[in-house]
Amino acid sequence: MTDADDTLHVRAIDAFIAATGASDPEQRATLLSRALAADVVFWGPLGRGVGREAVEDFITEVVQGHPSGPCRMVRTTGVDAPEEWARFGWCYEDAAGRPILSGTDMVHVTPAGDIDEIVVFAGPLK
Structure with a gap:
């Protein structure tokens, strides 16, 4: 993997994370379009979804609709990107x-x- 590849990975991941915290739907959609392919396959805790809209729905319902109030997703590690x-x-x-x-x-x-x-x-894994 080259540094350029690593930058692509980090840029996409960080745009996705920023989208999870965007309260403005237009801003969230813009960030998701920078990060995700239109036909992205999303395997989340609630099942499988396809497309940016499925990811946006997950963010709106689960992340921002959390019972504790709006939550924020934070990347806690570096990006490990083999290929x-x-x-x-x-x-x-x-x-x-x-x-x-x-x-x-x-x-x-x-x-x-x-x-x-x-x-x-x-x-965590048990």
Whole structure:
């Protein structure tokens, strides 16, 4: 992997994370269009979804609609990107910065720098 590849991965992942915190729907859609392929496959804790709209619905309902109030997703690790796959650690924090849930996501990044598959692993392995 080259540094340019790593930059593509980090840029896409960080745009995705920024989208999770965007309260303005237009801004969130813009960030998701920078990060995700239109036909992204999203494997989340609630099942499988396809397309940016499925990811946006997850963000609106689960991240921003959390019972603790709006939460913020934070990348907690570097991006480990062997070739076109990458993984990174994350944490959902409440408004006071207290961790609610953490996990690891694995993403597939196209040569153009778009994430076309996201697999969410929430919580620790037992």
